[in-house]
Amino acid sequence: MGMMRGVLALSALLLAPLATGCASTSAAPAFREVGREVEGRTGKKLSWITGSDEDEQVRKAVRELLSRELSVDGAVQVALLNNRHLQAMYEELGVAQADLVQAGLLKNPVLSGGAHWPLDKGGGSTFELNLVQDFLSLFTLGARKRIARTQLEGAKLRVGNAVLQVAYETKVAFYGVQAAQQMLAMRKVIVEAAAAGVELAQKQHKAETINDLTLANEQSLFAQIQLDVRRAEADLAAARERLNRAMGAWGPDTGWRASPKLPEVAAEEPSFERLESFAVEHRLDLGAARKDVEVVSYGLALAKNVRWIGGLDAGLTIHRETEGVRLIGPSVSLQIPLFDQGQAVIARLEAQLREAKAREYAMAVEIRSEVRELRARLGAARGIVEAYQRSIVPLRERIVALSQQQYDAMLLGVFQLLSAKQAEISAYRELIESVRDYWTLRAELEWRAGGALPDAPKNNEEHHHDHP
């Protein structure tokens, strides 16, 4: 009877993990977590196109966004819903989720058996049936699940990071479109002014006040200035395609129209005081690197725990003797760690742990440097915008007014007046470029700081820890 109880207990031991190992293979919860994290930083929703009814709603939302005058927020939302690289990336969650399920499964028991028939007369036949389970996988089940869970956490962070990167690239592409639109408009005004100039030159030539050489010079200059419109048109086409790629748009979806003007430079920058620490706290790729460290350290702990165990198989054997006597009894096989005591595996994992830690450290140092660089460049970009707004553009406008005054007093010719106007428009163009550079840098700073900048100015000073 005692033996029977033991068998039942063993059976229960064998079946229990099987039941718990049936955790869901669906990555949907993991994706929802990523979505919440990203929405907290960007205010934008994510969608995983999986062939469900929801897909059509997403499709409608994308169309709706693209049919309106597109804003930077709209463009980012479209990209997060529709960028196919992101859809590919989401499958990493599926892979990691499956790995987690896999880690919860025990190795299947092995059923083996054999029969023996006598070759000599008078002998009886025997048979044997063995059910053997690898018990080490049972002992390490918890540890392996912990590793897989951590890997899933890492995958979520990597996916979130990829989403934030697409958001950043979309913003940059969008500002590029707005700038290119404005640039083209400016180029057209410059050509308009130049066209009026060359027309005057032609009329002068007709009235015989300039000669063939002077006319040819004017015409040649105009012919070249006209090309600037062609170049600006090509620039705009390229900028639109960059945004199309970010938004995953093709076919009729590419007919969108972006709001015409770049936004004004922000009245003030968010607090940069704790920006380095903020970035180190918020960067998802750094979080993923931390998870890498955890994974390796859990692996190392596991390897150390099982180093003396090697392999342990336990089983149940049913045996029938020739005499017809049936026997039943447990079997055990144990590896004797005589040669391989796991020292190589442990050394390898120790090296990998040091490597993962060093990588995480290096990444944190780089993140701090990146945000410092971007903060400096953003400050310079803002200064350049302000210089254009406060002095360069007003001066150019004043030069046009003063040139007009001199023209009115016949101290200046119409051509000089027109070229003063062209220089003024060039200054506007440079202003637009500088505003575009500002927003591009700001988007990059946001991204490098973890997808969002700190809100209100704080009085906390930047803290430097031993660890970056």
Add this chain to the structure above:
Amino acid sequence: MITRRAAIAGAAITGGLAALLRGKKAGAQEKPGGPEDKLPYIPVITPNGKALPWTMKDGVKEFRLVAEPVKHEVAAGMTINAWGYNGSTPGPTIEAVEGDRVRFFVKNKLPERTSVHWHGLFLPNGMDGVAGLNQPHIEPGETYVYEFTLRQNGVFMYHPHSDEMVQMAMGMMGFFVVHPKTPETPRVDRHFLILLHEWFVAPGTATPNAAIMTDFNLFTFNSRAWPGTAPLVVKTGERVRVSLGNLSMDSHPIHLHGYRFWHAATDGGTIPRSARVPMTTINVPTGSTQTVEWVADVPGDWAFHCHKSHHTMNAMSHDVPNMMGVKQKGTEEKVRAVLPGYMAMGENGMGGMMDMGRPKNTLPMMTGKGPFGDVEMGGMFTVLKVRDGLTSYDDPGWYKHPEGTVARKVKDG
């Protein structure tokens, strides 16, 4: 005449300070000064200018000249940062009589050294004023004295001979008149002195550019440009002289309307009557004075100007595109699309276009109003006003033409 003599005596007592305090009446000139109640000559008139007062000391006429920067009004609306003497450009006119012993104290209040050369005068070599050659430079803050006896008569000039290109370009020059010991006959009633000069003052600026050699944009009579030039006021029948001095970079053919005049003298001396030539335009070469004379017996407002037509223009540019006859219609609208304030100009000449706008401290290129409309002049232009029965030489206003003596519009002839 009595009234004027009394005024002369008054001015002589109070000297230059009073002259400054009194201020300048438009078109009038300061009276010359001396301690004598009666002058043995009729004083000259420097339109828009003034005379240099003097005092007698031990039989020597003493004059004081201060070389200094001056704020000078060229015409209403334009004041320049010039250099001159005793607060003005040209400097005050020096008047003396042949045989006088004269002494000049020259104080240098300029930021650089200077000297005074007495152009055309016979004097000891050491008094000739060429710095470095005849004397040391007068450094800033220093005072030099020149003394010599006047051994000739005529209209002469004074100007620096130390960095003279810059200092003359900045306006440093003046007349030096030596009256004959025995007054000439027939008597000259009105003797006007006009110093011709040209400047470059970039539109919208106020400081002359001394580096300019040919492309001047401001042409002046006694450092004034039309319409800032005082009229030459004469009573009908008076004998008039005009002495023209030229220290500019060009010669100036000065023309009088309605008369012919006689070339009477140069800074080399009086031309004998038998050798005098009738003319309507007297060319005044650089570095000379030319004196013409006539009897002003026809009343009216007679133009008197340099006949180089660019010299009767104010600030203008010489490298504007030639729009004469260029039909700008159609294109004008296209320019206006980018420059809303644009207006096509020059298609049919430049007349009637000058009031649209201009840089500050800049005179219109052609300007001035007359009784019949725009005079469209500038620079070296003024008016000889000859009138019957004048009781004052103040500006008598525009001439009232007798009925039927003005050109008039008629129906297609």
